[in-house]
Amino acid sequence: REKMSAGSRFAGKTAIVTGAASGIGRATVIRLIAEGANVLGVDLNAAGLAETAALAQAVAAYGGKVSSATASVADETAVKKVVTDFVVNEGKLDVLINMAGYLRSSHTTETSLKSFNDLIQVNLTGTFLFCREALPHLVKTRGNIVNAASTSAFFGHPYMAAYSASKGAVAAMTHALAWEYLQQGVRVNAVAPGGIMTPLVEATPAGFPEGVDTSLFAHLTPMTSFGMPEDVAGVIAMLASKDGAHITGEIIRIDGGVHS
DSSP states (O other), X not given: OOOOOOOOTTTTOEEEEXXXXXXXXXXXXXHHHHTTOEEEEEESOHHXXXXXXXXXXXXXXXTOEEEEEEOOTTOHHHHHHHHHHHHHHHSOOOEEEEOOOOOOOOOGGGOOHHHHHHHHIIXXXXXXXXXXXXXXXXXXXXXXXXXEOOGGGTSOOTTXXXXXXHHHHHHHHHHXXXXXXXXXXXXXXXXXXXXXXOHHXXXXXXXOXXXXXXXXXXXXXXXXXXXXXHHHHHHHHHHHSGGGTTOOSOEEEESTTTTO
């Protein structure tokens, strides 16, 4: 879906986007590049990153450019290197977008500790590590952060207790960081997507555990249609730009009204 407006809100700005190999992360890289940002896409999927870079470069405007780093967001050493190298190369960091995510569904009583910890490591620990490493640089530029929460953090999503817990923690951390860095001029917000057609969502039904009661999902189905990654990327771009200058500590729900 084409939902990209011509603008130069990010001309001269730099940004790191995690989860950049597909879905909302990819759409966000493309959106920021189209508005002039120098963007580093981070993901474990090197092939997906290369495809994102090619798509982004095709729409680059206002001097924007894209680069890539293959790394796990849950690897502390790798995260430190990614952020440090990018700031050394670019001279500054203006925006951090944490979109890397991992989802597995299961009956809670059958969820292993390893499975629970894997979700926490990617969705929560990865977000924390990038925030921690980026914040000293964002203080210098009075930059901002946009994190990925989820509607599952605030509403009942069955068979997703571990995922919901990780996203609820991201939302809480977003509020805490927004207040902690308010006086230093760093804004911290999050988006809470729901009903967005991403590779993560498309793969979810195939991964449902045996014996799922599908009627429990009836209230999660959009009344019109699923949203697209570009719908979320547009909101992220607003929050990360000067148009969101008076917004911090906010969690914006993007679900087509499913939870209204």
